Amino acid sequence: MISKDKVSVKSSKLKKINISNQDSLNVSTKQNYVWNLFGTASSSLISVILLLFASRLLDSHNSDIFSIAYALGQQFFVLGYFQIRNMQSTDIQEKYSFRSYHNTRIVTIIMMIIASVGYVFIQGYDFYKSAIILLLVLYRAIDAYSDVFQGYFQQKNRSDLAGKVQFYRSWICIIVFGFSLLLTKSLMISSIVICLINLLLTVILDYRISIRNFNTSFSPSLVKDLSSIFSILREAFPLFLNGFLITYVYNEAKIDIDLLLTQGHFSNGIQRDFNVLFMPVFVLSLLFFILRPLTTQLSIYWYEQKYELFFKQIRLLFVVMTALGVIIIGLGYLIGTEILGLVYGTSLVEYKVPFAILLAGGILNVLALVIDIVMTIFRKQAYLVIAYIATFIVAKFITIPFVKGEGILGASLSFFISMIIFFSTSIIIYIWVNNNDKRKRS
Template sequence: MEIAQEKSIYKKAFLWNVVGSMFNSIASLVLLLFVTRICGDYSAGIFSLAFATAQLILAIGRYGMRAYQATDVNESIEFSSYITSRLVTCIMMILSSIVYIIISDFSKEKGLIIFTICILKMVDAIEDVFHGLLQQKNRLDIAGKLLAARNALTIIVFIVILFLSKNLFLTCFFTAAISIIFCLVINIRYTYKIKQIKFNFSFLPLRKLFIDCFPLFIGTFLSLYIYNAPKYAIDKYMSSEFQTYYSIIFMPAFVINLFSEFIFKPLLTTLAICWNEKEIKKFNGIIIKLFMIITTITIVVIAGAYLFGIPVLSLIYGVNLHEFRQDLIILLLGGGFGAGVYLLYNVLTSIRKQMSVLIGYLLVAIFATVFSPIFVHIDELYGASISYLTSSMMLFTIFLCILIYNIKRIS
C-alpha cells in the first residue's frame, strides 16, 4: 500500500513538475520571439543580453538554497529562517543589479531594461523559497501548478503590453510589478496550508544557512557566468543583432535541460534519503538511469535539430539563420553535457559536497574568462559555441570525478 502511494505521489509530482518547468523554460523563448517580431533584431539583442544578465544576478537572489532546502529532510533549519534569508538575498540582488549597471556604463535605455528585467527575475527567487518547502514536503505537484500559473500570466501580460505600447522598458516594468503581486498572493495562500509564514531574524540559523549555502551560491553564480561568457564576448566584439542570433540558436539547448529536469528534480529528496541511509546501490542505480535518459534526450534533440532546427527557428523568429546550423549542433551537444552538469550539481548538493562544487566552477570560470573572448574574437558565433561546449564538458568531467570519488570512499 505504501509503495503504491509513493508511486502515486511521484507521478503527480513528475506531471506537474513537467508542466511548471515547461512554462518556466519556454517563457524566455516566447518573450524573445515577440520582442524580435515586434521591436526588431536590435532591441531583441538588448533584451537577450539583459535577460542573461538578470539570470546571472538571480543567482544572488536564490543563493543556491533550493536543492539544500528541498533535501533538508530532517528540517534542521525552520522555514521562517529560509524565508528571512530570501528577503535578505532579494535586497542584495536588487542592489547588485544597480551597482552592475552603474559600473558597466550602459546607455540609459539598456540600463533601464536590464534593471526592470532583474526585478522580473527576482520573482523567480521569491517563489523559489516557497517551492523549496513544497518539494521538501513532497508536494512538488503544487509547486508545479503555481510555477505554471505565474509564468503563464507573465507571458500573457508581457505580450499584451508590448503589443499595445511597442515600448520594451514599459513592458518589462509593468510585467514585473504584476508578476510580483501575483506570485506573492498565490504562493502565500498555498504555503499557509503547510506551514505558518513568519520571519525569523535569529542570527545562528541565518548564519548557518548563509555559510552552508555560500559555496552553492558562488558555484551557481559562476555556472551562469560560464554559460553566459560567450554572450558577453559577443556584446564586446559583435553587434546586438548577433546577440539575437546566438540567443535563438542557443534556445534549443534548454530543451535538453528542460526534459532532463523533469525526470530528476522529483528524485532529489529520494537521493538524499538513500545517501543518508547508506543505500548506495539504489543511489547509484537512480543516477545511472538518469544519465541514460539525459543521453537519449540529447541524441533525439540533436537529430531533430539537424533535420529541422534551422528552418523552424528561422520561420518562427523571422530571421535568416541558415549559416548557423553547425553552431546549433555544437550548442546542443553542450546542452547535453550541461544537463549532466546540472544533475551532478544537484546530486553533490544533496550529499552536502558544496565545496567540491565550488572548486569545479572556479576552475572552469577561469577558463571561460580567458578563452571565451579569444574564441569569439577569432571565430565569432562558431567560437562562442565552441566555448560553451568546452566549458560544459570540463564541468561535467570534474563533477563526475568528484561524485565517483565520494561514492568509492563510503562503499
C-alpha cells in the first residue's frame, strides 16, 4: 500500500501545479485542442505539399533528389529533436528549467548538423545532391530549435500557442517554397529561401511569443548548464534511440531505393512514386500528435492517482484509432491511388495493393505510438528499446532484398512486416509493465 505521507506530499505538489495552471486551463482549454489540431495538421501537410510542388514543377530526377533529401532531413531531425519534447511537455513538476531544455536542444542540433555532413561525405554524393540534402537538413534543424519553445508552451498548458506557431510557420514556408519553385524552377534556390524564411519565423514567432506571454529569460551558456544538459540527454536517450530507429525503419525503403536507383536497378521516378504512396502513412504518424494536449492531461491523471480515468482514456484511444484505421484502409484501397495520382500528376493505379499494405502498417505504427506515450508517462520508456531494436533489425534484414525483388510492392511488404513486429512487441512490453505496476499500486 502507498503511505499516506507520500500521497499527501504528492497531492500538495499537484495542488501547486493545478493552481499555477488554473488560469491557462480556464482560458484556453478549447483553444488548446483547436489550435493544436490546426498546427499539427498544418505541420503534417507541409511534407505532402512540398513533395507535390517538387513532383509538379520539377523533372523526375530533381523530384527524386528532393524526395530522398527530405526523408534524410527527417531522419536527422530526430537527432536534433532527441525526443526531448515528450519529456518537456509531461514535466509538470518542472524538474528541469526551460533554460536547460533550451541549451540541451542547442547541443542536439549541433550533433544533427555534424552527423548530416558526415553522412553526405561517406555516401559520396555529388555537390548538387549534397547541397540539397544539407539545406533541407538545416531547414529541419531550425524546426527542431523552434520545437523547444513549443514544448515549453505545452508544458505551461498553452498548446494553443504551440499550435499557432506551427500553423503560421507551416503555411508561410509552403507558400514561399511554392512561389520560389514556380518562379525559379530551381530546387537549390528554393531550398535556400525556405531555410532563411524558417529562421526569420523563429525570431518573429517563437521568441516573441515566449517573451510576451511568459517573460522567458534564459542563458544560452552551455558551460554553466552542463550538469542539467547531460541529465536531460541521459533521460531522453531511450526515447531518442526509439525515435531514431523507428524513423530509420520508415526511411529504410527510401534509402534502399536511392541506392538501387544509383546502381541502375530502377528508372527515375520510382523514388517519387514511393514517397507519394508513403506520404499518407507518414501523415498518419504525425496526425497522432493532434492528441498532444491529451498527454499532459493523462500525466495529471497519473500523478493524481486517478487510475480509472487514466486507463479509460487509454482504452478509448485504442478503440478510436482502430476504428479510424479500418475506415482509412478501406477508402485508401478504393480511391486512394486515384486521388494521389491525380494530385501529384503521376499514375499510381497499379499500386492499389501496396498502398493498402502501407496504410495497414501505418495504423499499427500509430497504435504503437499510443503505447509509447503511456510508457513515457509511466517513465518506463526504456523498456520499449527492445521493441524498437527488434523492428530495426527485421527491417534491416528484409527491406533491400524485398525492394530489389519486388520494387514498390516489396518495399510495402517489408514496412508492414516491420510494423507487425513493432506493435506486437510494444503491446507485450506494455502489458508486462502495467501488470507489475498494478501489483505495486495494490
